[in-house]
Amino acid sequence: MNELTLTALRLGLLLLLWLLVFSVVGAMRRDLAIGRRNKTGVPTAREVRRHPELAPPPVREHARQLVVVEGPLAGMSMDLADSPILLGRAQEATLVLEDDYASGRHARLFPQGSRWFIEDLGSTNGTYLAEQQLTRAQPVELGAPIRIGKTVIELRP
Numbered sequence: 001m002n003e004l005t006l007t008a009l010r011l012g013l014l015l016l017l018w019l020l021v022f023s024v025v026g027a028m029r030r031d032l033a034i035g036r037r038n039k040t041g042v043p044t045a046r047e048v049r050r051h052p053e054l055a056p057p058p059v060r061e062h063a064r065q066l067v068v069v070e071g072p073l074a075g076m077s078m079d080l081a082d083s084p085i086l087l088g089r090a091q092e093a094t095l096v097l098e099d100d101y102a103s104g105r106h107a108r109l110f111p112q113g114s115r116w117f118i119e120d121l122g123s124t125n126g127t128y129l130a131e132q133q134l135t136r137a138q139p140v141e142l143g144a145p146i147r148i149g150k151t152v153i154e155l156r157p
Helices: 003-037 045-050
Strands: 065-070 077-079 085-088 107-112 115-120 138-140 146-148 151-156
Antiparallel strands (some): 065 077, 065 151, 146 151
């Protein structure tokens, strides 16, 4: 190989190396530009007015009370803490139901994060959340009726 061919190969490899560097830099610039256009975080008031779908979801009220709406204990209420509530006829239940259709350990109402869930504990007559029988633990919304026998309870703010 003569000297001219060797120099041409070196310059060709150097040119390919610089093309690789420029393509990597270009790809990084495109990625950074896309990230700049897709802003994250809270939208401005102007953006919310133009695009109402960007508005943050409303702040949910937290349940603070359990109220008996119907049944033998109607009108009774109890403040909610961060501990589960056992519902049933048994004396060790948190809320002792005076209802012939309730089991001893009928259902459990428990907090998880900022929400409350209701779970049937294998009762004979079932637990109903908004007219639907529970087959597994379900989240309870404020004001949704929970029926155990003749007793109806609700979570209230």
